[in-house]
Amino acid sequence: MKMALQVNGERHVVGVSGARRLLDVLREDLGLTGTKEGCGEGECGACSVLVDGAVVDSCLVPVGQVTDASIVTVEGLAADGVLNPLQQAFLDTGGAQCGMCTPGMLIAGQAFLASGEEATDDHIREAIAGNLCRCTGYTKIIEAIALAAERSA
């Protein structure tokens, strides 16, 4: 079926089954390959995107459920070629290693920053509890999110 999707502020019309995974439509139909597939079953968070501001695993969202929603992927974080504060903080603290988890970490971190919750270590850890990093880089990722919160305070 034909459906319209709002991704990173742009409207796209795709002809796909409503039952298709949002992850596949983003990567294969829209070419937005920044969003990664890790486990494909909601454990690892590599495919995290924002749907109306809420962080979700795009591997567990049938695309037909989000045709009215505003979707943000990692490609939508930078504006006019300038990294957003969270991305800059990841660079400054060394919050990325192999990069596989990074798009999902950025999206989960972005949802956390937007929530306005106090950026304590516990709160940040809970906010990224659904995102696995297998380079064991959690400490620097947490530092990056805290730094971005501090800079925007």
Next chain:
Amino acid sequence: MANAVFESPRQLEDAYALMADGLARPIAGATDALVQADGDLDAAHARIVDLWQLEELRGIAQQGDTLVIGALTTYTDIRRSPLIQETLPALAAAASTIGAAQIQNRGTLGGNIANASPAGDTLPILLAARASIDLGGTRGERSVSADAFWTGYRQTARQRDELILRVRFPILDGHRVWFRKVGTRRAQAISKVVMAAAWHPSTNGAWHDVRLALGSVAERPIRAIETERAIEGRRPSAALADQAAKVLIAEIRPIDDVRSTAAYRRAVAGGILHRLLSTT
């Protein structure tokens, strides 16, 4: 392979009509449905009724002395609800243990009930806190008590043409509802044992109207009736904790599976109850 017919009704009557022949697969947040379909809903189902747009199935309200939660209410909604924090904080505690933010933003209470996993984290709370589940379809609405809802392994009282509409919890003055989950780790884990209890403490400290329910220790979420009887009318103490834990360990019938062993589950269930009764 043909794609699934994917319908997203916006009115409940339209959803009922789409469900009427009993052949469609209803989905809510799809967090279980997509995993069970191995990521391919098109291959797994001929027709899907997407419930996500049915706004009338969302929301948390108090109606008289009843807490009413719409089936499409997400775990995030439950965690953030001041009304649930006030009237049934154990449910908010359970919601906060299910997956992480990504799952909590999509997964729904109705989905947890319909999915009927023996490990469903909210289900022991529904059993302990005397919930009833409202179902609806073209044949009308009916209400089923949680005690009668899960009938076997992933079997429920819901007929194939029915949808789960809402859950009702009686708000009982002075009653306490308690929840505890043990998994491999705190985030993202599916439970090895999940337990909920409800009781009414009298002025002398004795527990009355005791209800104890568990997940992951049988083919469906269950109440531990013999253990309830062992506690009923008595004051929590170290001696009662010893005795009730023994009764519980003998009463439940857990299995060995990928997440744990029967022996560990018995020991943990006994340990959780022991701690509840020796520290409350």
